[in-house]
Amino acid sequence: MTDGSIANGRPRFIVDHTAGKLARWLRMMGFDCLFFTGADDGDMVRRALAEDRVIVTRDTGVAKRRLATRGQVRVVLLHDERPERQMQQVNDALGLPSMVRPFTRCIECNTVLVPRTPEEVRDRIPPYVYRTQTRYVECAGCGRIYWQGTHWEAMMRRLATLNAVP
Ligand SMILES: [Zn+2]
Numbered sequence: 001m002t003d004g005s006i007a008n009g010r011p012r013f014i015v016d017h018t019a020g021k022l023a024r025w026l027r028m029m030g031f032d033c034l035f036f037t038g039a040d041d042g043d044m045v046r047r048a049l050a051e052d053r054v055i056v057t058r059d060t061g062v063a064k065r066r067l068a069t070r071g072q073v074r075v076v077l078l079h080d081e082r083p084e085r086q087m088q089q090v091n092d093a094l095g096l097p098s099m100v101r102p103f104t105r106c107i108e109c110n111t112v113l114v115p116r117t118p119e120e121v122r123d124r125i126p127p128y129v130y131r132t133q134t135r136y137v138e139c140a141g142c143g144r145i146y147w148q149g150t151h152w153e154a155m156m157r158r159l160a161t162l163n164a165v166p
Pocket of ligand 1: 109
């Protein structure tokens, strides 16, 4: 196995349909995570190699591909279908907790989020949110706006149960 994907900083990921929920969790934690939708496993492995991404999958066939067995592409082969257990396994394999950056990346489209002032987003959020929240981020890709109150706290609670937050 190679640790090339980690040596340069934060690991980047590519997941397939066998770990779809996990992709959202990794993005919530601020990791660059592509969701591979193609039919050919080989395409995913080649893309992982080209973009220096760690593959996360439940598909044993992917882990048996030559680029993976030779260690040119790192694969985390998941053993459990529950997202919580999957997240724990990725944590154990890569040591993510110190690299978690909550809400820096869009959960829906993987684009980097940009901080916004309350005034900048005022006409695009519900009035009660404007009255109660002060921290906002916007996705430069899909325009989705996140604030700290809702998703944020729920996610931090779930991550805390995984010891994924430093
Ligand atoms: Zn987005």
